[in-house]
Amino acid sequence: MTQPRLFCFGLGYTGLRLARAAQAKGWRVAGTCRDASKAIALRREGIATFLFDGRSPLSDAAEALAGTTHLLCAVPPDAESDPVLRLHSKNIAALSATLTWLGLLSSTGIYGDCGGAWIDEARPPRPATDDNRRRLAAERDWLALGGQLARPVSVLRLPGIYGPQGRSPIDALLAGRARRIVKPGQIFNRIHVDDLVAVLAAAMERDCSGDRNGPHLYNVCDDEPAPADEVLVYAAHLLGMQPPPAEPFDTAALSDFARHFYAESRRIRNDRIKQELGVMLRYPSYREGLHAIAGAAAGTAPRDRGLRAGG
Template structure:
Protein backbone atom coordinates (compact mmCIF):
# COMPACT_ATOMS: atom_id res chain seq x y z
CA UNK A 1 0.00 0.00 0.00
CA UNK A 2 1.36 3.42 -0.98
CA UNK A 3 1.68 5.70 2.07
CA UNK A 4 -0.21 8.97 2.15
CA UNK A 5 1.68 12.22 2.79
CA UNK A 6 0.43 12.32 6.38
CA UNK A 7 1.88 8.85 6.98
CA UNK A 8 5.43 9.76 6.02
CA UNK A 9 7.98 10.20 8.82
CA UNK A 10 9.12 13.59 7.53
CA UNK A 11 5.61 15.00 7.67
CA UNK A 12 4.90 13.70 11.18
CA UNK A 13 8.24 15.01 12.51
CA UNK A 14 7.31 18.64 11.91
CA UNK A 15 6.39 20.64 15.00
CA UNK A 16 2.78 21.86 14.83
CA UNK A 17 2.43 25.58 14.16
CA UNK A 18 -0.74 27.63 14.36
CA UNK A 19 -0.25 30.90 12.48
CA UNK A 20 -1.98 33.96 13.90
CA UNK A 21 -5.25 34.84 12.24
CA UNK A 22 -5.67 38.08 10.34
CA UNK A 23 -8.96 39.68 9.43
CA UNK A 24 -8.64 39.71 5.67
CA UNK A 25 -10.39 43.01 5.00
CA UNK A 26 -10.00 44.42 1.48
CA UNK A 27 -6.50 45.77 0.99
CA UNK A 28 -4.06 46.38 -1.86
CA UNK A 29 -2.10 43.50 -3.41
CA UNK A 30 0.92 44.31 -5.57
CA UNK A 31 2.12 41.39 -7.69
CA UNK A 32 5.41 41.18 -9.53
CA UNK A 33 4.47 39.01 -12.51
CA UNK A 34 0.75 38.82 -13.18
CA UNK A 35 0.90 35.43 -14.84
CA UNK A 36 -1.40 32.41 -14.84
CA UNK A 37 -1.34 31.59 -11.11
CA UNK A 38 -1.08 35.16 -9.83
CA UNK A 39 -4.04 36.24 -11.95
CA UNK A 40 -6.25 33.62 -10.32
CA UNK A 41 -5.30 35.10 -6.94
CA UNK A 42 -5.95 38.61 -8.27
CA UNK A 43 -9.38 37.72 -9.62
CA UNK A 44 -10.50 36.31 -6.27
CA UNK A 45 -9.29 39.36 -4.41
CA UNK A 46 -10.85 41.78 -6.90
CA UNK A 47 -14.17 40.01 -6.40
CA UNK A 48 -13.75 40.55 -2.64
CA UNK A 49 -13.25 44.30 -3.04
CA UNK A 50 -9.45 44.44 -3.08
CA UNK A 51 -7.32 46.74 -5.17
CA UNK A 52 -4.76 44.85 -7.28
CA UNK A 53 -1.75 46.24 -9.09
CA UNK A 54 1.46 44.75 -10.37
CA UNK A 55 3.67 44.10 -13.36
CA UNK A 56 3.65 42.42 -16.76
CA UNK A 57 6.02 42.36 -19.72
CA UNK A 58 4.01 43.55 -22.73
CA UNK A 59 1.79 46.47 -23.65
CA UNK A 60 -0.87 44.03 -24.86
CA UNK A 61 -0.99 42.28 -21.48
CA UNK A 62 -0.96 45.65 -19.74
CA UNK A 63 -4.07 46.73 -21.65
CA UNK A 64 -5.79 43.42 -20.90
CA UNK A 65 -5.05 43.73 -17.18
CA UNK A 66 -6.22 47.31 -16.99
CA UNK A 67 -9.48 46.26 -18.65
CA UNK A 68 -9.92 43.80 -15.77
CA UNK A 69 -9.43 46.55 -13.20
CA UNK A 70 -5.75 45.86 -12.46
CA UNK A 71 -3.22 48.69 -12.49
CA UNK A 72 -0.35 47.17 -14.47
CA UNK A 73 3.19 48.46 -15.03
CA UNK A 74 5.75 47.16 -17.52
CA UNK A 75 8.70 45.38 -15.93
CA UNK A 76 11.49 42.96 -16.79
CA UNK A 77 15.22 42.75 -16.16
CA UNK A 78 15.96 45.35 -18.81
CA UNK A 79 13.09 47.60 -17.78
CA UNK A 80 13.02 48.39 -14.03
CA UNK A 81 10.18 50.38 -12.50
CA UNK A 82 10.93 54.08 -12.33
CA UNK A 83 9.15 54.79 -9.05
CA UNK A 84 8.40 51.57 -7.19
CA UNK A 85 8.29 53.37 -3.83
CA UNK A 86 5.29 55.36 -4.99
CA UNK A 87 3.52 52.25 -6.25
CA UNK A 88 4.06 50.50 -2.91
CA UNK A 89 2.95 53.43 -0.73
CA UNK A 90 -0.42 51.92 0.25
CA UNK A 91 0.25 48.26 -0.56
CA UNK A 92 -0.76 45.85 2.19
CA UNK A 93 0.37 42.57 0.57
CA UNK A 94 3.12 41.72 -1.92
CA UNK A 95 3.30 38.64 -4.15
CA UNK A 96 6.21 37.74 -6.45
CA UNK A 97 5.83 35.21 -9.24
CA UNK A 98 8.62 36.29 -11.61
CA UNK A 99 10.94 33.31 -12.21
CA UNK A 100 14.69 33.72 -11.80
CA UNK A 101 16.86 33.89 -14.90
CA UNK A 102 20.52 33.02 -15.40
CA UNK A 103 21.56 36.21 -13.60
CA UNK A 104 19.31 35.70 -10.57
CA UNK A 105 15.94 36.99 -9.39
CA UNK A 106 15.13 40.11 -11.45
CA UNK A 107 12.81 41.55 -8.79
CA UNK A 108 15.37 41.27 -6.00
CA UNK A 109 18.26 42.35 -8.23
CA UNK A 110 16.52 45.51 -9.48
CA UNK A 111 14.24 46.42 -6.57
CA UNK A 112 15.43 44.47 -3.55
CA UNK A 113 16.48 47.58 -1.64
CA UNK A 114 13.10 49.27 -2.13
CA UNK A 115 11.20 46.14 -1.15
CA UNK A 116 13.39 45.68 1.92
CA UNK A 117 12.73 49.28 2.97
CA UNK A 118 8.97 48.71 2.82
CA UNK A 119 8.89 45.05 3.93
CA UNK A 120 7.91 45.57 7.56
CA UNK A 121 4.93 47.69 6.48
CA UNK A 122 3.39 44.80 4.57
CA UNK A 123 0.98 42.48 6.32
CA UNK A 124 2.17 39.60 4.11
CA UNK A 125 4.78 38.80 1.46
CA UNK A 126 4.63 35.73 -0.77
CA UNK A 127 7.00 34.15 -3.29
CA UNK A 128 5.97 31.48 -5.81
CA UNK A 129 8.67 28.84 -6.06
CA UNK A 130 8.63 25.19 -7.21
CA UNK A 131 9.02 21.72 -5.77
CA UNK A 132 12.13 21.48 -7.96
CA UNK A 133 14.15 22.78 -4.99
CA UNK A 134 14.04 19.26 -3.49
CA UNK A 135 15.74 17.65 -6.47
CA UNK A 136 15.57 13.93 -7.16
CA UNK A 137 14.43 11.80 -4.21
CA UNK A 138 14.03 8.47 -5.97
CA UNK A 139 10.25 8.53 -5.62
CA UNK A 140 10.31 9.05 -1.84
CA UNK A 141 8.00 11.42 0.01
CA UNK A 142 9.34 14.90 0.76
CA UNK A 143 8.01 17.71 2.92
CA UNK A 144 9.16 21.19 3.84
CA UNK A 145 11.74 19.82 6.29
CA UNK A 146 13.40 17.69 3.60
CA UNK A 147 16.88 18.61 2.32
CA UNK A 148 16.97 21.11 -0.53
CA UNK A 149 19.17 19.53 -3.19
CA UNK A 150 18.10 20.75 -6.64
CA UNK A 151 19.39 18.53 -9.39
CA UNK A 152 19.41 21.06 -12.22
CA UNK A 153 20.19 24.67 -12.96
CA UNK A 154 16.57 25.81 -12.82
CA UNK A 155 16.07 24.30 -9.38
CA UNK A 156 19.29 25.88 -8.14
CA UNK A 157 18.12 29.28 -9.37
CA UNK A 158 14.85 28.81 -7.49
CA UNK A 159 16.67 27.90 -4.30
CA UNK A 160 18.85 31.02 -4.52
CA UNK A 161 15.74 33.13 -5.16
CA UNK A 162 14.02 31.60 -2.11
CA UNK A 163 17.04 32.53 0.00
CA UNK A 164 16.90 36.12 -1.24
CA UNK A 165 13.20 36.49 -0.39
CA UNK A 166 13.75 34.93 3.02
CA UNK A 167 16.51 37.49 3.72
CA UNK A 168 14.10 40.45 3.66
CA UNK A 169 13.49 42.29 6.98
CA UNK A 170 10.13 40.50 6.95
CA UNK A 171 10.76 37.11 5.30
CA UNK A 172 8.46 36.00 2.52
CA UNK A 173 6.14 33.00 2.63
CA UNK A 174 7.37 30.41 0.14
CA UNK A 175 4.94 28.44 -2.00
CA UNK A 176 6.59 25.45 -3.65
CA UNK A 177 4.24 24.69 -6.51
CA UNK A 178 3.93 21.31 -8.19
CA UNK A 179 3.00 21.02 -11.88
CA UNK A 180 0.25 23.57 -12.52
CA UNK A 181 -2.87 22.90 -14.57
CA UNK A 182 -6.25 24.55 -14.95
CA UNK A 183 -8.56 26.22 -17.48
CA UNK A 184 -6.81 26.51 -20.85
CA UNK A 185 -3.69 24.75 -19.59
CA UNK A 186 -4.13 21.04 -18.94
CA UNK A 187 -3.69 17.60 -20.45
CA UNK A 188 -7.06 18.14 -22.16
CA UNK A 189 -5.56 21.02 -24.14
CA UNK A 190 -2.39 19.12 -25.05
CA UNK A 191 -4.49 16.17 -26.30
CA UNK A 192 -6.78 18.40 -28.37
CA UNK A 193 -3.80 20.21 -29.87
CA UNK A 194 -1.96 17.00 -30.72
CA UNK A 195 0.92 17.76 -28.33
CA UNK A 196 0.26 15.02 -25.79
CA UNK A 197 2.80 12.23 -25.38
CA UNK A 198 2.84 9.17 -23.12
CA UNK A 199 6.49 9.01 -22.15
CA UNK A 200 7.06 6.27 -19.57
CA UNK A 201 10.01 6.07 -17.20
CA UNK A 202 9.85 3.19 -14.72
CA UNK A 203 8.74 4.32 -11.26
CA UNK A 204 8.46 7.99 -12.27
CA UNK A 205 5.74 10.10 -10.65
CA UNK A 206 4.99 13.81 -10.61
CA UNK A 207 2.91 15.90 -8.27
CA UNK A 208 0.53 18.50 -9.68
CA UNK A 209 -1.92 21.17 -8.52
CA UNK A 210 -5.02 22.86 -9.94
CA UNK A 211 -4.58 26.63 -10.25
CA UNK A 212 -7.77 27.22 -8.23
CA UNK A 213 -6.21 25.38 -5.30
CA UNK A 214 -3.07 27.50 -5.65
CA UNK A 215 -5.15 30.67 -5.33
CA UNK A 216 -7.06 29.28 -2.36
CA UNK A 217 -3.83 28.34 -0.58
CA UNK A 218 -2.21 31.73 -1.11
CA UNK A 219 -5.26 33.56 0.19
CA UNK A 220 -5.45 31.19 3.16
CA UNK A 221 -1.84 32.11 3.95
CA UNK A 222 -2.66 35.81 3.71
CA UNK A 223 -5.32 35.23 6.36
CA UNK A 224 -2.86 33.31 8.57
CA UNK A 225 0.54 34.97 8.12
CA UNK A 226 3.60 33.08 9.31
CA UNK A 227 6.56 34.96 7.81
CA UNK A 228 9.30 32.68 6.54
CA UNK A 229 7.10 29.58 6.30
CA UNK A 230 7.36 27.32 3.27
CA UNK A 231 4.38 25.39 1.93
CA UNK A 232 4.28 22.61 -0.63
CA UNK A 233 1.29 23.29 -2.85
CA UNK A 234 0.24 20.05 -4.52
CA UNK A 235 -2.65 17.61 -4.62
CA UNK A 236 -2.95 14.25 -2.86
CA UNK A 237 -2.08 11.99 -5.79
CA UNK A 238 1.45 11.93 -7.26
CA UNK A 239 1.05 9.97 -10.47
CA UNK A 240 2.88 8.97 -13.65
CA UNK A 241 2.42 11.63 -16.35
CA UNK A 242 1.30 9.02 -18.89
CA UNK A 243 -1.68 8.17 -16.65
CA UNK A 244 -2.84 11.78 -16.80
CA UNK A 245 -2.72 11.80 -20.60
CA UNK A 246 -4.58 8.48 -20.74
CA UNK A 247 -7.36 9.83 -18.55
CA UNK A 248 -7.63 13.05 -20.57
CA UNK A 249 -8.01 10.96 -23.74
CA UNK A 250 -10.74 8.89 -22.10
CA UNK A 251 -12.68 12.04 -21.23
CA UNK A 252 -12.33 13.31 -24.79
CA UNK A 253 -13.23 9.94 -26.32
CA UNK A 254 -10.02 9.64 -28.35
CA UNK A 255 -7.38 6.96 -28.51
CA UNK A 256 -4.34 7.74 -26.37
CA UNK A 257 -1.00 8.28 -28.09
CA UNK A 258 1.37 5.32 -28.08
CA UNK A 259 3.58 4.65 -25.07
CA UNK A 260 7.16 5.81 -25.63
CA UNK A 261 9.92 4.58 -23.33
CA UNK A 262 11.83 7.46 -21.78
CA UNK A 263 15.11 5.97 -22.90
CA UNK A 264 14.18 6.24 -26.59
CA UNK A 265 11.91 9.32 -26.44
CA UNK A 266 12.87 12.26 -28.63
CA UNK A 267 12.73 14.96 -25.97
CA UNK A 268 14.20 18.44 -25.85
CA UNK A 269 16.78 19.07 -23.10
CA UNK A 270 14.13 21.10 -21.25
CA UNK A 271 11.50 18.33 -21.47
CA UNK A 272 14.03 15.66 -20.51
CA UNK A 273 15.08 17.64 -17.45
CA UNK A 274 11.60 17.25 -15.94
CA UNK A 275 12.23 13.51 -15.71
CA UNK A 276 15.46 14.01 -13.73
CA UNK A 277 13.49 14.45 -10.50
CA UNK A 278 11.26 11.74 -9.03
CA UNK A 279 9.47 12.40 -5.73
CA UNK A 280 6.15 12.35 -3.94
CA UNK A 281 5.41 15.74 -2.36
CA UNK A 282 3.54 16.03 0.92
CA UNK A 283 0.92 18.77 1.32
CA UNK A 284 0.33 18.01 5.02
CA UNK A 285 1.65 21.35 6.29
CA UNK A 286 -0.53 23.34 3.89
CA UNK A 287 -3.61 21.54 5.17
CA UNK A 288 -2.65 21.57 8.83
CA UNK A 289 -1.48 25.16 9.23
CA UNK A 290 -3.65 26.95 6.67
CA UNK A 291 -6.78 24.84 6.92
CA UNK A 292 -6.80 24.24 3.16
CA UNK A 293 -9.28 21.72 1.77
CA UNK A 294 -8.43 20.96 -1.83
CA UNK A 295 -11.22 21.45 -4.34
CA UNK A 296 -9.34 19.11 -6.71
CA UNK A 297 -7.46 16.53 -4.63
CA UNK A 298 -6.39 14.48 -7.66
CA UNK A 299 -5.98 14.92 -11.41
CA UNK A 300 -9.10 12.88 -12.23
CA UNK A 301 -11.37 15.24 -10.29
CA UNK A 302 -9.55 18.25 -11.71
CA UNK A 303 -9.66 17.16 -15.34
CA UNK A 304 -13.28 15.98 -15.11
CA UNK A 305 -14.26 19.38 -13.72
CA UNK A 306 -12.47 21.17 -16.56
CA UNK A 307 -14.06 18.87 -19.12
CA UNK A 308 -17.54 19.39 -17.70
CA UNK A 309 -17.01 23.17 -17.73
CA UNK A 310 -16.07 23.15 -21.41
CA UNK A 311 -12.33 23.49 -20.94
Protein backbone atom coordinates in the same frame (compact mmCIF):
# COMPACT_ATOMS: atom_id res chain seq x y z
CA MET B 1 -9.70 48.28 8.57
CA THR B 2 -7.45 49.56 5.79
CA GLN B 3 -8.44 48.21 2.41
CA PRO B 4 -5.82 45.60 1.52
CA ARG B 5 -3.74 46.04 -1.62
CA LEU B 6 -2.13 43.13 -3.43
CA PHE B 7 0.84 43.75 -5.70
CA CYS B 8 1.92 40.82 -7.83
CA PHE B 9 5.21 40.85 -9.68
CA GLY B 10 4.17 38.67 -12.59
CA LEU B 11 0.51 38.73 -13.63
CA GLY B 12 0.79 35.42 -15.44
CA TYR B 13 -1.33 32.28 -15.25
CA THR B 14 -1.32 32.12 -11.43
CA GLY B 15 -0.74 35.74 -10.51
CA LEU B 16 -3.61 37.04 -12.61
CA ARG B 17 -6.07 34.50 -11.20
CA LEU B 18 -5.05 35.52 -7.68
CA ALA B 19 -5.41 39.21 -8.56
CA ARG B 20 -8.90 38.70 -9.95
CA ALA B 21 -9.95 36.67 -6.90
CA ALA B 22 -8.69 39.45 -4.61
CA GLN B 23 -10.39 42.11 -6.71
CA ALA B 24 -13.68 40.24 -6.49
CA LYS B 25 -13.43 40.44 -2.69
CA GLY B 26 -12.92 44.18 -2.66
CA TRP B 27 -9.14 44.34 -2.56
CA ARG B 28 -7.16 46.86 -4.54
CA VAL B 29 -4.91 44.97 -6.94
CA ALA B 30 -1.85 45.83 -8.96
CA GLY B 31 1.03 44.04 -10.62
CA THR B 32 3.37 43.72 -13.54
CA CYS B 33 3.51 42.17 -16.97
CA ARG B 34 5.87 42.35 -19.93
CA ASP B 35 3.44 43.12 -22.72
CA ALA B 36 2.07 46.64 -23.23
CA SER B 37 -1.19 45.50 -24.85
CA LYS B 38 -1.86 43.10 -21.97
CA ALA B 39 -1.17 45.90 -19.50
CA ILE B 40 -3.75 48.10 -21.23
CA ALA B 41 -6.35 45.33 -21.13
CA LEU B 42 -5.74 44.65 -17.43
CA ARG B 43 -6.01 48.32 -16.57
CA ARG B 44 -9.46 48.28 -18.14
CA GLU B 45 -10.34 45.56 -15.61
CA GLY B 46 -9.28 47.87 -12.79
CA ILE B 47 -5.94 46.16 -12.18
CA ALA B 48 -3.18 48.76 -11.94
CA THR B 49 -0.62 47.21 -14.27
CA PHE B 50 2.99 48.25 -14.80
CA LEU B 51 5.54 47.05 -17.33
CA PHE B 52 8.45 45.05 -15.91
CA ASP B 53 10.81 42.88 -17.94
CA GLY B 54 13.24 41.90 -15.19
CA ARG B 55 16.06 43.90 -16.79
CA SER B 56 15.02 47.48 -16.04
CA PRO B 57 13.31 48.77 -12.89
CA LEU B 58 9.76 50.00 -12.79
CA SER B 59 9.55 53.52 -14.15
CA ASP B 60 8.24 54.83 -10.80
CA ALA B 61 8.51 52.03 -8.25
CA ALA B 62 7.53 54.16 -5.27
CA GLU B 63 4.25 55.15 -6.92
CA ALA B 64 3.55 51.65 -8.24
CA LEU B 65 4.09 49.97 -4.85
CA ALA B 66 2.55 52.66 -2.62
CA GLY B 67 0.03 51.27 -0.15
CA THR B 68 0.88 47.63 -0.81
CA THR B 69 -0.09 45.35 2.07
CA HIS B 70 0.53 41.98 0.38
CA LEU B 71 3.27 41.42 -2.18
CA LEU B 72 3.75 38.26 -4.25
CA CYS B 73 6.73 37.48 -6.45
CA ALA B 74 5.76 35.16 -9.30
CA VAL B 75 8.76 36.11 -11.45
CA PRO B 76 11.41 33.37 -11.66
CA PRO B 77 15.09 34.13 -11.11
CA ASP B 78 17.18 34.81 -14.18
CA ALA B 79 20.79 33.80 -14.86
CA GLU B 80 22.04 36.54 -12.54
CA SER B 81 19.67 36.49 -9.54
CA ASP B 82 16.09 37.27 -8.55
CA PRO B 83 15.27 40.32 -10.71
CA VAL B 84 12.62 41.69 -8.35
CA LEU B 85 15.00 41.80 -5.40
CA ARG B 86 17.92 42.90 -7.55
CA LEU B 87 16.01 45.92 -8.83
CA HIS B 88 13.51 46.66 -6.07
CA SER B 89 14.55 45.31 -2.67
CA LYS B 90 14.98 48.88 -1.36
CA ASN B 91 11.55 49.87 -2.64
CA ILE B 92 9.98 46.85 -0.94
CA ALA B 93 11.82 47.62 2.29
CA ALA B 94 10.40 51.14 2.15
CA LEU B 95 6.86 49.69 2.46
CA SER B 96 7.31 48.86 6.14
CA ALA B 97 4.44 51.14 7.16
CA THR B 98 1.86 49.16 5.16
CA LEU B 99 3.38 45.80 4.23
CA THR B 100 2.07 42.81 6.18
CA TRP B 101 2.99 39.80 3.99
CA LEU B 102 5.48 38.67 1.37
CA GLY B 103 5.09 35.64 -0.86
CA LEU B 104 7.30 33.80 -3.34
CA LEU B 105 6.44 31.15 -5.89
CA SER B 106 9.27 28.62 -5.93
CA SER B 107 9.60 25.03 -7.16
CA THR B 108 9.65 21.51 -5.75
CA GLY B 109 12.58 21.07 -8.11
CA ILE B 110 14.80 22.44 -5.34
CA TYR B 111 14.61 18.97 -3.69
CA GLY B 112 16.31 17.27 -6.63
CA ASP B 113 15.80 13.59 -7.36
CA CYS B 114 14.36 11.67 -4.41
CA GLY B 115 14.05 8.27 -6.06
CA GLY B 116 10.24 8.35 -5.84
CA ALA B 117 10.29 8.67 -2.02
CA TRP B 118 7.66 10.58 -0.07
CA ILE B 119 9.11 13.88 1.18
CA ASP B 120 7.96 16.96 3.06
CA GLU B 121 9.33 20.45 3.74
CA ALA B 122 11.95 19.02 6.13
CA ARG B 123 13.73 17.35 3.22
CA PRO B 124 17.11 19.08 2.69
CA PRO B 125 17.17 20.75 -0.74
CA ARG B 126 19.54 19.24 -3.31
CA PRO B 127 18.83 21.09 -6.56
CA ALA B 128 20.44 19.42 -9.57
CA THR B 129 20.07 22.20 -12.17
CA ASP B 130 21.17 25.81 -12.37
CA ASP B 131 17.53 26.91 -12.57
CA ASN B 132 16.65 25.16 -9.34
CA ARG B 133 19.82 26.32 -7.60
CA ARG B 134 18.75 29.86 -8.46
CA ARG B 135 15.27 29.11 -7.11
CA LEU B 136 16.77 28.03 -3.80
CA ALA B 137 18.97 31.13 -3.66
CA ALA B 138 15.88 33.29 -4.28
CA GLU B 139 14.06 31.56 -1.39
CA ARG B 140 16.91 32.42 0.94
CA ASP B 141 17.06 36.02 -0.26
CA TRP B 142 13.31 36.57 0.21
CA LEU B 143 13.39 34.97 3.65
CA ALA B 144 16.30 37.22 4.56
CA LEU B 145 14.34 40.29 3.47
CA GLY B 146 11.38 39.17 5.55
CA GLY B 147 13.66 38.76 8.55
CA GLN B 148 15.05 42.23 7.99
CA LEU B 149 11.53 43.72 7.86
CA ALA B 150 10.06 41.43 10.56
CA ARG B 151 7.36 40.39 8.11
CA PRO B 152 6.19 36.85 7.31
CA VAL B 153 7.35 35.33 4.04
CA SER B 154 5.40 32.43 2.55
CA VAL B 155 7.46 30.35 0.13
CA LEU B 156 5.26 28.13 -2.00
CA ARG B 157 7.15 25.25 -3.59
CA LEU B 158 5.23 24.25 -6.70
CA PRO B 159 5.17 21.20 -8.98
CA GLY B 160 3.48 21.31 -12.39
CA ILE B 161 0.51 23.70 -12.45
CA TYR B 162 -2.46 22.68 -14.57
CA GLY B 163 -5.91 24.09 -15.17
CA PRO B 164 -8.24 25.48 -17.82
CA GLN B 165 -7.35 27.75 -20.72
CA GLY B 166 -4.73 25.61 -22.40
CA ARG B 167 -2.90 24.23 -19.39
CA SER B 168 -3.97 20.58 -19.16
CA PRO B 169 -3.62 17.18 -20.85
CA ILE B 170 -7.14 17.68 -22.19
CA ASP B 171 -6.00 20.74 -24.14
CA ALA B 172 -2.91 18.90 -25.36
CA LEU B 173 -5.02 16.01 -26.63
CA LEU B 174 -7.51 18.27 -28.39
CA ALA B 175 -4.67 20.19 -30.00
CA GLY B 176 -3.03 16.99 -31.22
CA ARG B 177 0.25 17.70 -29.42
CA ALA B 178 0.04 15.21 -26.54
CA ARG B 179 2.79 12.61 -26.24
CA ARG B 180 2.56 9.57 -24.00
CA ILE B 181 6.07 9.08 -22.65
CA VAL B 182 6.33 5.99 -20.46
CA LYS B 183 9.09 5.58 -17.90
CA PRO B 184 8.35 2.81 -15.36
CA GLY B 185 8.59 4.05 -11.78
CA GLN B 186 8.51 7.73 -12.77
CA ILE B 187 6.24 9.87 -10.56
CA PHE B 188 5.17 13.48 -11.04
CA ASN B 189 3.32 15.90 -8.75
CA ARG B 190 0.83 18.54 -9.79
CA ILE B 191 -1.61 21.16 -8.50
CA HIS B 192 -4.74 22.66 -10.04
CA VAL B 193 -4.36 26.42 -10.39
CA ASP B 194 -7.56 27.10 -8.41
CA ASP B 195 -6.25 25.10 -5.46
CA LEU B 196 -2.98 27.03 -5.72
CA VAL B 197 -4.92 30.30 -5.54
CA ALA B 198 -6.77 28.98 -2.48
CA VAL B 199 -3.45 28.18 -0.77
CA LEU B 200 -2.12 31.64 -1.59
CA ALA B 201 -5.26 33.23 -0.16
CA ALA B 202 -4.92 31.21 3.05
CA ALA B 203 -1.24 32.09 3.38
CA MET B 204 -1.99 35.79 2.90
CA GLU B 205 -4.63 35.75 5.61
CA ARG B 206 -2.79 33.62 8.13
CA ASP B 207 -2.31 35.26 11.54
CA CYS B 208 1.45 35.26 11.97
CA SER B 209 1.57 37.27 15.20
CA GLY B 210 4.32 35.91 17.39
CA ASP B 211 5.95 34.25 14.36
CA ARG B 212 6.25 37.15 12.00
CA ASN B 213 9.66 36.43 10.52
CA GLY B 214 9.81 32.66 10.69
CA PRO B 215 10.13 30.71 7.43
CA HIS B 216 6.77 29.53 6.13
CA LEU B 217 7.63 26.86 3.57
CA TYR B 218 4.75 25.08 1.84
CA ASN B 219 4.71 22.22 -0.61
CA VAL B 220 1.66 22.92 -2.77
CA CYS B 221 0.44 19.81 -4.56
CA ASP B 222 -2.53 17.48 -4.62
CA ASP B 223 -2.89 14.22 -2.69
CA GLU B 224 -2.02 11.80 -5.47
CA PRO B 225 1.33 11.90 -7.27
CA ALA B 226 1.04 9.88 -10.47
CA PRO B 227 2.87 9.00 -13.69
CA ALA B 228 2.28 11.47 -16.52
CA ASP B 229 1.14 8.73 -18.89
CA GLU B 230 -1.53 7.59 -16.41
CA VAL B 231 -2.92 11.13 -16.28
CA LEU B 232 -2.90 11.41 -20.07
CA VAL B 233 -4.74 8.12 -20.49
CA TYR B 234 -7.42 9.30 -18.06
CA ALA B 235 -7.81 12.60 -19.92
CA ALA B 236 -8.27 10.68 -23.18
CA HIS B 237 -10.91 8.54 -21.48
CA LEU B 238 -12.85 11.67 -20.46
CA LEU B 239 -12.81 12.85 -24.08
CA GLY B 240 -13.75 9.47 -25.50
CA MET B 241 -10.47 9.41 -27.42
CA GLN B 242 -7.80 6.79 -27.87
CA PRO B 243 -4.65 7.88 -26.01
CA PRO B 244 -1.52 8.48 -28.07
CA PRO B 245 0.72 5.45 -28.55
CA ALA B 246 3.13 4.74 -25.73
CA GLU B 247 6.70 5.94 -26.34
CA PRO B 248 9.35 4.30 -24.15
CA PHE B 249 11.40 6.98 -22.43
CA ASP B 250 14.71 5.37 -23.37
CA THR B 251 14.06 5.69 -27.11
CA ALA B 252 11.79 8.76 -27.23
CA ALA B 253 13.12 11.85 -29.01
CA LEU B 254 13.15 14.46 -26.26
CA SER B 255 14.83 17.79 -25.69
CA ASP B 256 17.54 17.99 -23.05
CA PHE B 257 15.13 19.91 -20.82
CA ALA B 258 12.39 17.30 -21.14
CA ARG B 259 14.83 14.47 -20.59
CA HIS B 260 16.06 16.07 -17.37
CA PHE B 261 12.43 16.60 -16.32
CA TYR B 262 12.00 12.83 -16.39
CA ALA B 263 15.29 12.28 -14.54
CA GLU B 264 13.80 13.31 -11.17
CA SER B 265 11.10 11.44 -9.26
CA ARG B 266 9.53 12.28 -5.92
CA ARG B 267 6.24 12.07 -4.07
CA ILE B 268 5.45 15.37 -2.34
CA ARG B 269 3.52 15.50 0.93
CA ASN B 270 1.11 18.41 1.36
CA ASP B 271 0.18 18.01 5.05
CA ARG B 272 1.38 21.48 6.00
CA ILE B 273 -1.05 23.39 3.76
CA LYS B 274 -3.87 21.45 5.41
CA GLN B 275 -2.68 21.58 9.00
CA GLU B 276 -1.27 25.12 9.12
CA LEU B 277 -3.41 26.89 6.54
CA GLY B 278 -6.61 24.86 6.84
CA VAL B 279 -6.84 24.34 3.08
CA MET B 280 -9.21 21.68 1.78
CA LEU B 281 -8.32 20.84 -1.80
CA ARG B 282 -11.14 21.08 -4.27
CA TYR B 283 -9.19 18.82 -6.62
CA PRO B 284 -7.41 16.21 -4.43
CA SER B 285 -6.31 14.28 -7.50
CA TYR B 286 -5.94 14.79 -11.23
CA ARG B 287 -9.28 13.03 -11.78
CA GLU B 288 -11.37 15.77 -10.12
CA GLY B 289 -9.26 18.44 -11.77
CA LEU B 290 -9.63 17.04 -15.26
CA HIS B 291 -13.38 16.58 -14.76
CA ALA B 292 -13.64 20.29 -13.88
CA ILE B 293 -11.67 21.30 -16.95
CA ALA B 294 -13.81 19.09 -19.18
CA GLY B 295 -16.91 20.76 -17.74
CA ALA B 296 -15.61 24.32 -17.97
CA ALA B 297 -16.98 24.86 -21.47
CA ALA B 298 -20.45 24.12 -20.12
CA GLY B 299 -20.06 26.71 -17.38
CA THR B 300 -19.82 24.17 -14.57
CA ALA B 301 -16.28 24.91 -13.38
CA PRO B 302 -16.03 26.21 -9.78
CA ARG B 303 -15.10 29.79 -9.11
CA ASP B 304 -11.96 31.01 -7.33
CA ARG B 305 -12.14 30.92 -3.54
CA GLY B 306 -10.57 32.68 -0.61
CA LEU B 307 -9.64 36.23 0.41
CA ARG B 308 -11.83 38.16 2.79
CA ALA B 309 -13.03 41.54 1.67
CA GLY B 310 -11.26 44.57 3.08
CA GLY B 311 -13.05 47.31 4.89
